[in-house]
Amino acid sequence: MARPRLVTIPFSHYCEKARWALDRAGVAYDEEKHLPFFHARAVIRAGGRRTVPVLVTDEGVIADSTEILRWCDARVGPAQKLFPEERPVGDEVARWESRFDDELGPHTRRWGYHLLLPDRERTLTLMRKHAPPWEFRALTVAYPVARFVMCRAMRVNAEGAARSLAKVRAVFDDVSAALADGRPYLVGGRFSAADLTFCTLAAPALLPDGYAKWLGGREEAPAALREVLDELRVTPAGRWALKVYAHDR
Numbered sequence: 001m002a003r004p005r006l007v008t009i010p011f012s013h014y015c016e017k018a019r020w021a022l023d024r025a026g027v028a029y030d031e032e033k034h035l036p037f038f039h040a041r042a043v044i045r046a047g048g049r050r051t052v053p054v055l056v057t058d059e060g061v062i063a064d065s066t067e068i069l070r071w072c073d074a075r076v077g078p079a080q081k082l083f084p085e086e087r088p089v090g091d092e093v094a095r096w097e098s099r100f101d102d103e104l105g106p107h108t109r110r111w112g113y114h115l116l117l118p119d120r121e122r123t124l125t126l127m128r129k130h131a132p133p134w135e136f137r138a139l140t141v142a143y144p145v146a147r148f149v150m151c152r153a154m155r156v157n158a159e160g161a162a163r164s165l166a167k168v169r170a171v172f173d174d175v176s177a178a179l180a181d182g183r184p185y186l187v188g189g190r191f192s193a194a195d196l197t198f199c200t201l202a203a204p205a206l207l208p209d210g211y212a213k214w215l216g217g218r219e220e221a222p223a224a225l226r227e228v229l230d231e232l233r234v235t236p237a238g239r240w241a242l243k244v245y246a247h248d249r
């Protein structure tokens, strides 16, 4: 098998979800990193639709993070699978995973962008670290346009960010409630796609050490982000996700 290529926006939490699964399955891959806005051309060229991550393999193109997790599962033994084969455990994992994809990922992203994008210098500093130099230079010049387009596409504004934060808190509450019996992982006593997906899609609102290389750590975060970070990090769901990130990533 030729080495798969993973097309990413490197700090995207959905891309971190795919990287974690690939790393865990022991799949060696090359990451092709792009900045938001510039990713679109690379995604289409790779055979994806619009979003990252896109995994290009010998067997075809996989243009969705959940499908990448399932592709990884086809390469590991039953005990390693992120979506367990047993029922009803597998169904429960799939339900949590799908909920985090729909109700957590888009909202940590919109809330995070709302706090980050107005600060051009901070945003560019984060992006510089992982971007192809020409994309970075172009973004530096086109920043106001790129910001406008991104805000429009994701409806990033004060009301949207407030709604998103409420959704993030609601998901954290439900995860905290599920963990109240002291279970080590969300479903079935072992690490699964439910845990991986919560940890990665919550990462912009928790900034675990294992993710700091992409989005920076607590100290680099804007004050308004730090305030929510400090609130979420001490919830049962937040404490647990930081522990799982440190232990299983």
Ligand SMILES: N[C@@H](CCC(=O)N[C@@H](CS)C(=O)NCC(=O)O)C(=O)O
Pocket: 009, 012, 013, 014, 015, 040, 050, 051, 052, 053, 063, 064, 065, 066, 101, 109
């Ligand atoms: N359902 C997709 C969602 C991925 C997603 O939303 N990716 C974002 C980055 S965090 C993206 O590519 N946004 C750019 C765009 O929509 O043009 C998946 O799980 O892969």
